[in-house]
Amino acid sequence: MEKVVEIIDVSMNYHTLDGETKAIQKLNLEVLNGEFVSVVGPSGCGKSTLLSLISGILRPSAGKILINGKEVQGPSASVGYMLQKDHLFEWRTIAKNITIGLEIQGKLNKETQASIEKLLKEYGLYEFRNHYPRQLSGGMRQRAALIRTLATKPDILLLDEPFSALDYQTRIAISEEVWLILKKERKTAILVTHDLAEAISMSDRIMVLSKRPAEIKSIHEISLTCSNKTPITCREAPEFRFYFPTIWKELDVHV
Amino acid sequence: MYDSKYSAVSEEHKKFLMNNKRKNSAIGLSRFIILILLFFLWETAASKEWIDPFIMSQPSRIIKTIVIMSKDGSLFMHTGITVYETIIGFVSGTVIGTLVAIALWWSDFLAKVLDPYLVVLNALPKTALGPIILVWIGGTTKSIVVMALLLSIVVTIINVFTGFSNCDEDKIKLLKTFGANKRQILRKVVFPAGIPTIISTLKINVGLSLVGVIVGEFLVSKAGLGHLIIYGGQVFKMDLVMTSVLILAIVAAILYLSVLWIEKKVLKMM
Numbered sequence: 001m002e003k004v005v006e007i008i009d010v011s012m013n014y015h016t017l018d019g020e021t022k023a024i025q026k027l028n029l030e031v032l033n034g035e036f037v038s039v040v041g042p043s044g045c046g047k048s049t050l051l052s053l054i055s056g057i058l059r060p061s062a063g064k065i066l067i068n069g070k071e072v073q074g075p076s077a078s079v080g081y082m083l084q085k086d087h088l089f090e091w092r093t094i095a096k097n098i099t100i101g102l103e104i105q106g107k108l109n110k111e112t113q114a115s116i117e118k119l120l121k122e123y124g125l126y127e128f129r130n131h132y133p134r135q136l137s138g139g140m141r142q143r144a145a146l147i148r149t150l151a152t153k154p155d156i157l158l159l160d161e162p163f164s165a166l167d168y169q170t171r172i173a174i175s176e177e178v179w180l181i182l183k184k185e186r187k188t189a190i191l192v193t194h195d196l197a198e199a200i201s202m203s204d205r206i207m208v209l210s211k212r213p214a215e216i217k218s219i220h221e222i223s224l225t226c227s228n229k230t231p232i233t234c235r236e237a238p239e240f241r242f243y244f245p246t247i248w249k250e251l252d253v254h255v
Numbered sequence: 256m257y258d259s260k261y262s263a264v265s266e267e268h269k270k271f272l273m274n275n276k277r278k279n280s281a282i283g284l285s286r287f288i289i290l291i292l293l294f295f296l297w298e299t300a301a302s303k304e305w306i307d308p309f310i311m312s313q314p315s316r317i318i319k320t321i322v323i324m325s326k327d328g329s330l331f332m333h334t335g336i337t338v339y340e341t342i343i344g345f346v347s348g349t350v351i352g353t354l355v356a357i358a359l360w361w362s363d364f365l366a367k368v369l370d371p372y373l374v375v376l377n378a379l380p381k382t383a384l385g386p387i388i389l390v391w392i393g394g395t396t397k398s399i400v401v402m403a404l405l406l407s408i409v410v411t412i413i414n415v416f417t418g419f420s421n422c423d424e425d426k427i428k429l430l431k432t433f434g435a436n437k438r439q440i441l442r443k444v445v446f447p448a449g450i451p452t453i454i455s456t457l458k459i460n461v462g463l464s465l466v467g468v469i470v471g472e473f474l475v476s477k478a479g480l481g482h483l484i485i486y487g488g489q490v491f492k493m494d495l496v497m498t499s500v501l502i503l504a505i506v507a508a509i510l511y512l513s514v515l516w517i518e519k520k521v522l523k524m525m
Contacts, residue, residue: 081428100433
């Protein structure tokens, strides 16, 4: 399979008046087309920084990042980013929230409008298109946020703990739904999360990062035996019990 | 919360609504009684000569003054002028202040450079600049409007700029991931997110602009409620002064309520 994302010797330093913080050090990673990769690591280890670098809103201090073989120079339409909260704008209707990316990229036309309408219908938000975000439940809002990300037709989705603001049940249900949508739309995804069970149930591979400055500690290929593979059924797979403690130990959590 | 719409209202809920209504009407009635009582006391005290009606004026004299001034139309002329100047002052103060706030948001450098000047200007009682404006611009309506503008503009700049700066960083990040430039970030998120701040500034500005207009009218003293107050004071016509102050209180309340109404409409639209 072709490589969609290549991270080559990337380092990232933050500068403040108090000094320099090394967030990421010489990190290498390849993500293949259609793959679902999770990034786990201790809090504040630079996981989100990594996503910002891939999306092009931050530039690395050293090294380079290739997307579809081209070096990242800034934000591009081929990368979609989903943040922790839905960040739907309260003053826009759901439909208007979803078109914001297209508006910014100057791609709002009849054709893209039609494809958004299709997405809205497909994922059960069509009747709510003229509602305001506050009228929707947390799960629906997050679904709207996903459609907003998909509207610009990115090849790669960066998910920055997109479920952490939801309550536990909604979280499981929405992660299942998002996973199914991403598989159906054949998107490559990189998920940053704190939730090991979430990572194991959703991913093809899990990358464990070290404490700051972040380096790759290990990479786990996840293969779970379950019929009709989805995140929820995966939680019942016998191997689930094996991956959890293995990765947990590597995270080296001390409270 | 929506239950009441679909099912019959329960007895308990009816009772609750009734109690609430009763409480509200009691509050309204008490307010009204206080007002009536005050005017009644004032009237009796003046007519029984417990206080000197020449100095303290008297509700009946105020009514008489209102009637006379309504007949010759001077009441409406002076009130209209004050309202007009206030509206021009606070609308321009809000618009120009917001534009400056946008410039400060745009350029972090500019914001940092101007910060100490804004702090000093904010602390300075702007009314102290009255005589300077009078000399520079002359004794016209223009001076009064500038006075009103001056009082509201600095607060507007500071409040709106703070509002813009407090815009959720993640919302901006979201737009950046779509490749938004600075202008788009301003138009799509920073400005719309700042509209509630701008409106709440409008509420402050109504009051401040009115202060500016009255001070301006004191200085220029050609027309307006401020002129009537100053003139009445100079010729010892306390009836005129009290009437003007009373009208001013009503004007201030109406202006404030109008802004509240606009706020409600705008926030509903958002």
